[in-house]
Amino acid sequence: MADLSANLGFCTLKNPVITASGTFGYGEEFLPFYDLDILGAIVMKGIFKEPRPGNPPPRLHETPAGLLNSIGLAGPGSGKLQEIIRRLRAKTTVPVIVNVCGEDDGEFAEVAGIFSAMDEVAMLELNISCPNVKKGGACPAQDAKHTFRLVRRVKERIRKPLIVKLSPNAADIVAVAQAAEEAGADAVSLVNTFLGLAVDLDKRQSVFANTLAGLSGPAIKPLALKLVWEVCRQVRIPVIGMGGITSGRDVLDYILVGAAAVQIGTVNFYEPAAAVRIIGEIQAEMDKLKIKDLSEIRGQLQA
Amino acid sequence: MLDERGLIEEARSLDGGYYQLKIAAPRIAAAAKPGNFVMVRVSPSLDPLLRRPFGILESRPPHIWLYYQVLGRGTRLLSALGHGDSLDILGPLGNSFAEMPGKRVLLIAGGRGIVPLFHYAQAYAGRQPLFMLYGGRGRADLPLLDRIKALPLRGLFIFSEDGSIGQKGLLTDGLEKIVRTERPDITLSCGPEAMLARLARMLKPEKTENHASLEALMGCGFGVCHGCAVQTVAGSYRKVCDEGPVFPLEEIRWPT
Numbered sequence: 236m237a238d239l240s241a242n243l244g245f246c247t248l249k250n251p252v253i254t255a256s257g258t259f260g261y262g263e264e265f266l267p268f269y270d271l272d273i274l275g276a277i278v279m280k281g282i283f284k285e286p287r288p289g290n291p292p293p294r295l296h297e298t299p300a301g302l303l304n305s306i307g308l309a310g311p312g313s314g315k316l317q318e319i320i321r322r323l324r325a326k327t328t329v330p331v332i333v334n335v336c337g338e339d340d341g342e343f344a345e346v347a348g349i350f351s352a353m354d355e356v357a358m359l360e361l362n363i364s365c366p367n368v369k370k371g372g373a374c375p376a377q378d379a380k381h382t383f384r385l386v387r388r389v390k391e392r393i394r395k396p397l398i399v400k401l402s403p404n405a406a407d408i409v410a411v412a413q414a415a416e417e418a419g420a421d422a423v424s425l426v427n428t429f430l431g432l433a434v435d436l437d438k439r440q441s442v443f444a445n446t447l448a449g450l451s452g453p454a455i456k457p458l459a460l461k462l463v464w465e466v467c468r469q470v471r472i473p474v475i476g477m478g479g480i481t482s483g484r485d486v487l488d489y490i491l492v493g494a495a496a497v498q499i500g501t502v503n504f505y506e507p508a509a510a511v512r513i514i515g516e517i518q519a520e521m522d523k524l525k526i527k528d529l530s531e532i533r534g535q536l537q538a
Numbered sequence: 539m540l541d542e543r544g545l546i547e548e549a550r551s552l553d554g555g556y557y558q559l560k561i562a563a564p565r566i567a568a569a570a571k572p573g574n575f576v577m578v579r580v581s582p583s584l585d586p587l588l589r590r591p592f593g594i595l596e597s598r599p600p601h602i603w604l605y606y607q608v609l610g611r612g613t614r615l616l617s618a619l620g621h622g623d624s625l626d627i628l629g630p631l632g633n634s635f636a637e638m639p640g641k642r643v644l645l646i647a648g649g650r651g652i653v654p655l656f657h658y659a660q661a662y663a664g665r666q667p668l669f670m671l672y673g674g675r676g677r678a679d680l681p682l683l684d685r686i687k688a689l690p691l692r693g694l695f696i697f698s699e700d701g702s703i704g705q706k707g708l709l710t711d712g713l714e715k716i717v718r719t720e721r722p723d724i725t726l727s728c729g730p731e732a733m734l735a736r737l738a739r740m741l742k743p744e745k746t747e748n749h750a751s752l753e754a755l756m757g758c759g760f761g762v763c764h765g766c767a768v769q770t771v772a773g774s775y776r777k778v779c780d781e782g783p784v785f786p787l788e789e790i791r792w793p794t
Binding site: 257258259260264265267268280288289291292293294295297299300301302304306309452453481501503504505506507508 | 763
């Protein structure tokens with residue numbers, strides 16, 4: 236049987252399937268559906284220091300094979316999340332990744348410091364790419380210099396591995412990935428959602444109060460796969476690929492372009508046990524293609 | 539809460555663009571309480587991507603009944619399915635309307651808002667004094683009326699905007715008089731937002747305890763996407779899916 240383990244350099248995951256931030260709650264919500272220990276890792280919904288209400292409704296708009304969201308990182312704040320993580324640890328041994336958010340660089344560093352100090356947390360993911368916080372979708376990951384400065388500052392505060400989550404809305408995502416690498420990121424994950432717009436023709440205004448929203452789901456997979464491929468060729472740190480994954484074959488596509496692991500997101504909304512199916516499909520697909528382990532195909536795209 | 543493959547045993551088209559599905563889903567049926575809902579994957583394809591929320595009209599294990607109106611693409615796809623087709627159904631979801639033994643309960647249903655209240659009436663009529671105020675645009679909007687008349691209700695009050703059945707007018711036109719004569723302790727309501735907003739202005743919490751079931755666009759149905767938020771009078775947001783769909787009527791910030 237194929238070996239599904241995913242080597243991130245600083246650690247090895249049981250398999251390459253990680254559940255993406257914002258699509259998996261705080262893990263607990265999925266306990267009725269399956270044993271979280273089967274996963275490579277889970278990423279908590281993004282967290283700020285203090286509780287955040289999120290954006291006014293409507294927050295969702297469905298598109299063909301896609302989903303626009305403007306949730307606005309609603310969440311209970313860092314204190315409450317610490318409690319949740321401790322409670323979750325009693326129920327699963329799955330590696331927990333905390334998705335760290337901030338209104339400014341200082342808050343990013345402070346929140347990272349809080350969760351770096353928790354034994355129950357395996358690593359941190361720096362969410363410098365959420366398009367739903369600032370008007371117009373602006374985020375640090377659109378700017379290589381800002382990314383470098385912020386990642387360096389966060390790295391000084393923490394002892395845990397740091398994944399930096401990148402935005403497809405940067406003019407040059409490769410430059411941002413390289414800036415994160417230079418500043419000491421242990422890995423990059425990409426992509427966060429693509430900025431999109433949906434309009435209400437009758438009212439002649441955007442569907443969303445924040446005007447723009449973030450697009451995810453199968454519709455973005457070819458766009459995301461291209462960006463992951465480009466970044467994989469230009470950085471040495473491991474890349475975690477995501478965008479529109481719904482099957483085991485999708486996962487292997489990302490590995491082929493160079494990803495060390497993947498995150499699955501929107502699929503968790505409409506198929507709560509999707510990860511179980513996807514991990515089974517990776518196994519079956521690798522056996523069928525006689526792939527013994529992921530390193531055999533990782534980055535092997537002929538181009 | 540579980541994800542169950544349900545088998546459609548009967549699909550009926552009713553008046554007014556309404557449909558009724560009888561689905562064998564034994565585990566969900568066994569757990570469903572009045573007020574709960576389910577998320578249904580209307581197509582195995584990736585478009586439409588998300589499941590759709592539906593209230594549970596009735597649950598008598600091993601079956602649940604859904605009742606819906608064709609409003610968009612998802613419900614249109616669902617209406618094309620029939621006997622022998624299967625559906626992925628996630629449920630039962632959300633909170634429920636509690637049984638309130640001995641209390642006089644007024645059920646207020648507008649249009650398709652009848653769904654959770656029918657479930658409630660069917661489960662609890664005969665065990666507590668129930669009254670129902672049911673309204674819609676016209677006769678075609680109230681296709682369940684014959685079945686409702688068969689329930690052991692203490693009183694049934696029908697309104698239609700066009701006067702084609704019952705009294706002519708909005709159901710809220712009859713509310714004050716019914717509250718005065720039937721003296722309910724509790725109201726349970728479900729219907730269009732404008733109707734619930736009007737109820738919130740008319741019903742006084744010091745006179746009756748008021749609960750409303752809300753409808754919302756949902757991404758997941760079990761609390762993870764935060765897409766179905768509704769604003770409270772206190773200014774915070776609540777998730778309709780796992781903090782509702784039933785809320786104290788006074789807690790929600792209704793449009794004015």
